[in-house]
Amino acid sequence: MPRSNFLTENIPQETAGPWLWLGTVLAMLGVFCLCVMIVVAALPAFFSHSHSPFEWVWQPNQGHFGILPMCVGTLLLSFSSLALGFPWALAIAVWHLTEEASAFAHAKTAVGALIRFLTTIPTVVLSFAAVFLLTPFLRLHIGGTGFCLLGASLMVSLLILPTMILVLESGLKGKLEALCPYGLALGFSRYDLLRYCVLPQSVRTLTQAAVLGFGRALGDTLLPLMLAGNAPHVPTRVNESMRTLSAHMALVTANEVGGSAYNSLFAAGLFLLGTSVVVTLILRRLARTDTSPERP
Amino acid sequence: MHAMFPPTLRVWLLRLAPLLLLLIVLGLLFFLVQKGHSALSLNLLFGDTPPLMAVLGQAAVWNGLWPACAGTLYLVLLTLLLALFPGLCCGIYLAEYANRRSALGIGLAMDILAGTPSIVMGLFGFTLIVFLRRTFCPSANTSLLLSAACLALLVLPNIVSNTREALAAIPRELRITALALGLGKNAMIRHILLPQAVHGIAAGVVLALARAAEDTAVIMLTGAVANSGLPAGLLDRFEALPFSIYYTAAEYQNADELASGFGAALILLALSALLVFLAHLLERRFLQRSRGYHATGHLC
Missing domain, CATH: 1.20.5 (Single alpha-helices involved in coiled-coils or other helix-helix interfaces)
Known part of the structure; x- marks a missing residue:
């Protein structure tokens, strides 16, 4: 350019x-x-009118190839992991930007390194560890098989955490540092400045982080495939098994059923592609208008 | 000004968030290492086959991870081979030649590609095979080449955006000097800008390698299988580390197989961490070089 x-x-x-x-x-x-x-x-x-993928039952043997439960499952998992992960990410970002005690200087460095390390963990390794650690724990404490919505959304929130923290920090840090000389001289603490001056002005950064996290949660395959149990229905409680579109695609291609099942596969792919394109467009829009002066 | 929580409680709530993260991640890591370290040995890689013969491809390995490791290696190298040329060219074009409109278009395409879930990339490869089977080539099957092509598409935006950013980060004085000395644009890019940006570009390529090595969803749909031995050729199915980890979790029969799954997870984690660390070093070298230029006013 x-x-x-x-x-x-x-x-x-x-x-x-x-x-x-x-x-x-x-x-x-x-x-x-x-x-x-x-x-x-x-x-x-x-x-096709005979075996439409847009119905609520998935029973290939009886000619039902509905993917709507999986669409709901994907959205449910994405939103629930966002609901778990976003406050967590915001809290970590705020802590990282405002912790003033020098006793915590090492902890700050360590958490920074940990967040960068977290981005390097392959999702398949994360899921593998969770299958043998988190799943038995959940089975014991909330009942069911342990392969459930809660387990999957916990791990997906861990997956999207570093992305969101990095976006939040890079968005908030500049504004906070710009305010600090004057704000600290007036007697505000860094937390006060962040909470009452920077955060209310940074809705766009917060939205950006949330949308990016949502996009990553939407597309992940291995965590829901290995942790959510893959029963093709809409879960009504957090300890019930569920199936996402991405996991559904992996399962259908692995079993090579062919015919009408493939139709549902391609429809699922289009749904995922369409949603991620929408997410990308929203992110571009947010990033573009972000250059306009938005000073506290 | 009213506060939602009293100050002390608020401070401890904020401290709880990173603490929880620390506990969970260290817990997961400790668990992996504890279960996996005892399995880490030459036996894990090669089973009963003599290691040297296995590495040279003279003897087949039946109960070790060597075929999966070799498969991942082939896959990553092939992906690099396919993605490097279009990735670098597109990045250079975007940074140096594109006018406003085409930069906007190419940037949009790359953003969309970067946001596309990897399973959709896998589905693309799968659809390609279904299409080929129905039309030109009934014997077409999922293979190493197909997986590498889909992975190349997956990592393409990483390479492009990294190349673009590395070129854009080059000090402006350097461009002015090069032009003042009478270099044309193409010569300037080839002889001044690319050598200057090489570490930044390499960092992007290494990150792309790490992403290709860890991705599971793509290869699941495009040709990874559990037992095939060493990949026989470009058009054959293959084993890969991430897939064997997934397969172990789903289908393990006994404690030995489970232990080898933990071993494989540790190997993949180490590989991935190593590549990301290497990328970090390269990136730092690149930044140092740019800064060094600024500080001293000449090329370091």
């Missing part, structure tokens, strides 16, 4: 070489193929 008039106007404008063009076109072609392929594959699902 051109960054200044001097650099763009005063030099001979050479165009990109053929290899650069080829590479860029290849990349764009990949994105284009992905979107077209997913949409075209899902089209038959909308026009």
Whole structure:
């Protein structure tokens, strides 16, 4: 992107070489193929009247291929892990930005390192550990099999935590530091400044973090697949088993049932792709308007 | 000004949040290490086969993780091979050549790709195979090449955005100097900007490798299987570490298999942490170099 008039106007404008063009076109072609392929594959699902995927029962043996319970499951899991994870992330970010006691300096560094380490843990390893640690614990304390909505949403909230914390911190830190010299001189603590001056002005940063977390929770496959039990119905209590769209897709392709089941698979893919595109568009919108001056 | 909680309670509530995170993550890690460390041995990798023969591919390994490790290695290298060229080109184009409109378009496409769940990337590969089977090539099957292609698509936005940011972070004085010395734009990019940004770009590539190594959803749909031995070719199915971890959790028969699952989880965790650490070092080197330029006024 051109960054200044001097650099763009005063030099001979050479165009990109053929290899650069080829590479860029290849990349764009990949994105284009992905979107077209997913949409075209899902089209038959909308026009078939016999085995429509838009019903509430999933019983392939009896000709019912409904994915609506999984759609509800995906949204339920995403929102519940957001409800668990967002306050947690906000609390950690606030603690990290405001803790004044020097005794906690090491703890601050350690938590920072831990958050960065958390982003490196592969989700499959996280789920593997949770299957043998969290699931027996839940089975013992809330009943059921332990493979349930609560377990999955706990682990998904852990997964989206570092993303949200990093967004929150980078969004809040600049504003807080800008206020500090004056605010501290007036006798406010860093927490007061953050709570009463910065946070009310930072709705956009908070929304950004929440939407990003929601997007990541929506698309994750391994945690719900391994922890949620995969029963194809809408859970009514937190200790009931449930199935998300992503887990559903993994299960259907693994069993290679074929035929009408594939229709439901492609419809599920389109739903996931559509939702994540909407999330991306919202995020871009938030990021674009974020550059406008928003000073406390 | 009213407070929701009295100050002391509020402070301790805030302290509780990171403490809880610390406890949970350390608990999970401790659990993994405690269960997995006893399984970590050459036996875990190679089973009863002599290690040297297994590494050279002269003997098959039946009850070890070696085929899964080798499969992941092949997969990651192949992904790199496929993603590197379009990723770098797209990043360079976006940073240096694109006008406002095309930058907006390409940026949007990359953002959408970055936000797409990995399972949808896997579904793309799966759909491709279903399509090929019905039309040109009835014998088409999920394979190593297909998985690598889908993973390449998955990591493409990482490489692109990292390349773009590394180029954009280069000090402006350097560009002005290069232009003042009479270099054309293409020559400036090739001989000045790319060498200067190489560590930042490499950091993005290594991060992309880490992402490709850990992703499970894509390979589940595009050709990873539990027992295939070493991958025989590009068009064959393969074993991979993340898939074998998932498979162990779902289908383990006895304590030995479970222990090998914990071992595999530890190996993958170590691999992933190592790659991310390497990326961090490269990134730091890149920043130091840019700052060094600023501080001393000449190339370091």
